[in-house]
Amino acid sequence: MTSANATTDQAEVAYDMTPTWGEVGLLMYRLAISKEVKALEAGKSEFQKAFAGMEVLNQLLRTLTPEQRSLYERVFAEELAKQDRR
Structure with missing residues (x-):
């Protein structure tokens, strides 16, 4: 087997x-309590997206099917739990 074949025969794995937003929230919280002002300023767009996204979700909640509502509740709980890590 040539080296060219060896490369094409190997499966590529991507990670x-x-x-997630819960992990970003934890990072931003940690930056805030450690007074990392420059890092927080750099993360301004992440705050903006998170809060804008929550407003969109608040307006969509009443339109969700029971299955969608169940998914929302599960993911919301998982993301909140990620922010409780120390």
């Missing part, structure tokens, strides 16, 4: 390292 998603993107933090």
Whole structure:
């Protein structure tokens, strides 16, 4: 087997390292309590997205099916729990 074949025969594995919103919330909280002002300023767009997204969700909640509401409640609880980590 040539090195070219070896590369094409191997399966590529990708890992998603993107933090969830709960993890971003925990990071922002930790930056706030440690008074990391410059880092918080750099994260302004993340705050904006999080709060804007919650307003969208608040307006959509009444339109969710029972299955969607169940998913919302499960994910919301999981993301809140991530922010309680020390």
